[in-house]
Amino acid sequence: MLQNLVSLVPVSPPPDGQRVKRNAQPAADGEKRTRYTLPLALESGSPVGYRTRVSLTVAEAEEAALLYSLPRPEAFVEGPGVTEQELFEEVSLGVLSARQSTNFRGHRQVTFGPEESAEIAALMGELTGLEAPVLPGAQMTHVVLTRPYRTAFTLLLTFTGHKMGLNFLTVPWRALSKRFFHADDIPSIGYLQHLHLGVLADALERAAAVASAGQRAAQVFMAPFAGADCRKANKAVMAKLHKRCGLTAEQLGQGWRVGIVAQVGQLETALPISRAVARKVGANLMAFRSERIQPGVNAEESAPEAYQHRQDMDIPESLAFMAARAAYNSFVHWTGCDREQAKRLMLLERIDVLTEGGKGRLRQIRADNNAITDLLIANLPLWADLPLGRALSRNANRGRKAFALVGQRIYVGGLDKAHVEACELDATLAVQAIGAASSRSAQICEISGCVDLPDDCDLLVGTCLMAGPVNQNDIGKHFYGFKDLLSQAHPDKDPTSMIVWTLKAKTIADPLGNEEQLLSRKRKGALVDLRPAPHEIVDVCIDGKLSPFRRTQGRTSQERAFGDQLNFVRGPDGAHIPGNPGSAWPRALANQPVWGETA
């Protein structure tokens, strides 16, 4: 499907006096470490690390923009073998970092070489519901495995929405349904698995292009594995794929299944992106995933001076336009519907918080979500909450802050499922496309916030993509009679909101302590994402044998992807956080083709 070209829109920095950087520094001897001080060290096998954004010139931004409307490849040609390093960088941009701010490891990947790719291509040809032709000549094939979303938050949900007097029966029943039938407490929890797959699918296309500097492209398939009908029709092929991926009966019982297949191959005509720009974009994509930018003010009393001031900046209207265009591009790309239909199907509400109406709307959403949290807490079964020292109600209360909505522009995205089905679209695929659309839209803003980035600013735009407020609203909808977040903006539809993304123009990144929560085991908490190392979730199939990627003998990777761009967070004196730059994988191994010389 034809996508409209997008361009990256520079955001003007504020006057010199208003520009600020994070400038975190190590805690002095005896000083208590806070979220505003640098971590002592980083011990992580993740390719991400603590990163900063890399400035792009306007010309580089124009080159990079093509990554946000990539067409599907039409054919693959023979090319040089994929090196171990190229595979590392591709998986770093894909399954190792596509999602943000979640403590759930819901994806695994098995990557097959050229010979197995040919066999998998033959298998794929038997699938029903393919959204694009299966291409011969792939150099490698990534099979992404997925499982239902289950975290501490979903554990808490087991206790919500039960009737007094019956809850001692209905709570165990729901727990058993979740455990053995993968039932969801509320529908929006079920959507998360599909939203995440959509985010990853969109990232896989960019990952192939960026890691090869435009030499390779990915043909990504989600549709045959999306809806229940498709999965039923493709059961036999999926079973063969599961076997090739080494899924055990126990893993199948946990709900693991194939979610995406991505063929990667050499293009006859390379994409017009230079290696220099590709590496800068790759380093920036790592930076985005090392940050948790809350698009609001961080003006706690204890915060350093830099966090205390408002900045006269705004998201330009042209960037908001491009963000929407990118979202529609993505929806069109993944569902195969035409652009006008996409505009009708994809339900959006844009809240401009800087306007009077926008402020009122935001206040209304916050009040509703707080009221839902109050009801949730009031209805928690005491027989479960009291023995746990009120841990359930405390955790529920924390959701108020974790799911807070802040930003200058807030987008709520969703679907009317009946309308989607009436258009003969697979509803699950449409949910996946909403995930892809929201992430592409948010990423256009993130990378636009790197264009002509002055030295004295961390960034120019902050974004946050989250499902929390939607889940909170869904609890209200499902158990307490509240209306959907999108019902006011789309009164003629029966909307289901699915995801929220918020934007703000600002020049300061959040305190590093927020990022440390993502990467430090010592800071493990409710929102921790201990980002995976390659060997933890990626297997490579060589000579028919699966082995964890980048685990050889007694060593595992501590390399940071695109580390040659040197965009590592440093102290004000230029000192590194020990361990943060990582250590390159042995070159003798990294420079070798993974599966021999040629595809």
Next chain:
Amino acid sequence: MTTRMEFEEAPGTGAMMLKAAVARKPGLTDGEDLQRFEAVISGVEVTQLSEYQSICGFGESAVVPLTMPQVIAAPLHMAVFTHSDFPLPAMGMVHVSSRITQERAIMAHERLDILVWAEGQRQARKGVEIDLMTEVSVNGEKVWESVTTCLSMAAKGHGEKTAQDPVPEPDPTRSAVWKMASDLGRRYGKIAGDRNPIHLWPITAKLFGFKRHIIHGMWLLARAVAEMDDDLGEGRVVVEVAFKRPVFLPASATFSSGPHNDGVAFRLDNPVKGKTHLFGRISRG
């Protein structure tokens, strides 16, 4: 006078370790010089290559890691130190620094001729320092040599503080946290043939005055070299290292390295206390 030992096969280290533990040595008296002690062996096969590569973090390859000849020569080092006429006790000898020069890569199939010797001493602050020399040749071509400097406190030192080499502070291109498990010394000792009690268990280390067991200095150096494999290049390479503080097991330590004065400097620090365990540099030519 030279005391020379010739071996047809590598001497067993277990018996020598026991000998070292129970032997009473007179030490060096004022004005006495350490005579030359040397040990030779020819046609040594490289064994346990894969195990050594694995435990030190080298990639699997037919190339013998730069630090491995030191381990292959270790039985000869022990033979020198435990010789009945060697005046200094082997137990309590502290490995303070090393300089390794590799003329070319050694391949796994090559047979090694090894010559080890110690001769003379230098006064240090707390005792005397001895240079234990090792030369490895293949078919008459010298391919590798090392100078291992050990401190013995069984002789009188000069007691004066001397200027220390500054710890290099390169802008790191590599920085990684190493985790070292409690059993690392036992596992490495089994492969390297060095079962010195200070590396095995907390209780055996306590017998020799350590609060806990410590990892072998040569494991630390090997792990560092494995980390920097692409800085080594091909051809002649020189690695120098100074061991400053032991690493008590289990431990975490932060390794960093980066360009420094026409070479690559590296260091290993305690991530919490910031103290340096070792530092060194790699240079070519």
